[in-house]
Amino acid sequence: MKLKHLVYCFFVGFLLVSCYTKKNVGLLQERKKMPTYEQGSYQLYKLRVNDELMIRVITTDKVLSDLFPSSSGSSANQVSYRVFEDGMVEFPFLEPVKLEGLTLEEAEQLVTEKMRSFVSDIQVRLALSTNTFCVIGAAGRGYFPIYKERLTIFQALALSGGISEGGDYSKVKIIRETDEGTKIISFDIRSKSIIDSEFYYVYPNDIIYVDVSKKKFWAINSYAGFLGVITSSITLLLTVWNLAK
Numbered sequence: 001m002k003l004k005h006l007v008y009c010f011f012v013g014f015l016l017v018s019c020y021t022k023k024n025v026g027l028l029q030e031r032k033k034m035p036t037y038e039q040g041s042y043q044l045y046k047l048r049v050n051d052e053l054m055i056r057v058i059t060t061d062k063v064l065s066d067l068f069p070s071s072s073g074s075s076a077n078q079v080s081y082r083v084f085e086d087g088m089v090e091f092p093f094l095e096p097v098k099l100e101g102l103t104l105e106e107a108e109q110l111v112t113e114k115m116r117s118f119v120s121d122i123q124v125r126l127a128l129s130t131n132t133f134c135v136i137g138a139a140g141r142g143y144f145p146i147y148k149e150r151l152t153i154f155q156a157l158a159l160s161g162g163i164s165e166g167g168d169y170s171k172v173k174i175i176r177e178t179d180e181g182t183k184i185i186s187f188d189i190r191s192k193s194i195i196d197s198e199f200y201y202v203y204p205n206d207i208i209y210v211d212v213s214k215k216k217f218w219a220i221n222s223y224a225g226f227l228g229v230i231t232s233s234i235t236l237l238l239t240v241w242n243l244a245k
Contacts, residue, residue, distance in 0.1 A: 024213075025169055027154070028192040035188050037197040042150055044103045045128075045203050048177060052080035052129040053089060053099075055111070059122040064115075067092040080129040093118065104128070131204050135160040138167030139210040146204060153189065156202040163189075163210055171211035174199065 023031070047053075057068045068079075068091075081089050087100030094114055099107045104126050112124040132143045133156060140160035153172075157163060170188045177183075187199040194200050202208070 023190075025163075025190075027169075027190055028195075029190045030192050034191040035193070037187065037191065037193045037199065039193075039196045040198050042196075042201055044105075046101050046103055047083055047099050047107060048205070049083050049085055049087065049100060050130075051083045051204070053083070053107075054078055054080050054127045054129050055091060056125040056127075057115070057122060058125070059119055061119045061122070064093065064119055064122070078129070128204055133202050133204065133206040133208060135208045135210075137208075137210040138164045138212050139208065140164075146202060151202045152200055153194070153202060153208070156208060157210075160208075166212050168211040168213040172199075173209040173211070174202075175207040175209065176203065177205055 023029070055068055057065055059065055081091055083089055083100055087098045088096035089099045090096050091111065094111070097111060097114060099110070102110065108124050108126050111126070112122065115122050115124060131146045133146060133151075134143050135141060135157070139157050139162065142160065144156065144159045153174075163169060169190045171186065172189045173184055173186045175182060175184050185199060187194055187197075189199075
């Protein structure tokens with residue numbers, strides 16, 4: 001009778017520590033124990049040092065157009081221009097222009113104005129060639145493109161393959177470069193309140209890190225594995241019991 005009780009207690013205890021529940025991995029939760037995050041407005045990305053820009057020039061002036069290979073539309077001809085330490089960018093035909101701290105739209109307007117002093121019928125389009133984010137930890141690894149404005153954390157993690165079974169949903173971090181320096185923001189991705197918070201959108205050069213759950217050591221990834229561990233554990237208990245008698 002004591003052996004049955006021992007096996008039963010072991011079985012129940014093993015279930016409690018080895019299974020991931022909906023509370024562990026469910027998204028958009030509104031439970032009382034979930035953290036609540038303040039809402040905020042989306043901020044347009046502002047150019048930073050070491051960003052790489054591609055420029056497209058639209059004009060009837062063939063001489064000026066030929067100075068910018070990217071304007072041909074061919075990926076083989078694309079050239080990028082770096083934002084240097086002093087915030088300046090050096091484009092052909094222009095003196096260095098300070099673009100650090102400007103949005104892409106503001107930078108386009110400034111470069112267009114400067115070029116119109118030479119050619120009146122010109123329009124400039126700028127794009128970030130470094131428009132990527134990085135994922136490390138228990139959610140895949142690699143660099144991924146920000147393929148649209150306002151890419152959400154859910155979409156970003158989906159690109160990397162999602163959070164793995166051993167990932168800790170309550171400990172997701174974003175390492176982000178700001179005007180005040182490198183900032184690490186940590187949040188629980190299960191909380192519904194992250195929508196429209198400072199954690200919700202992914203910006204160029206963000207690094208997303210997902211911590212490993214403490215439960216990973218005990219976690220069972222499949223029913224076959226679960227049954228195998230249970231069978232082996234019961235066999236071990238019976239062996240120890242028989243040797244102790």
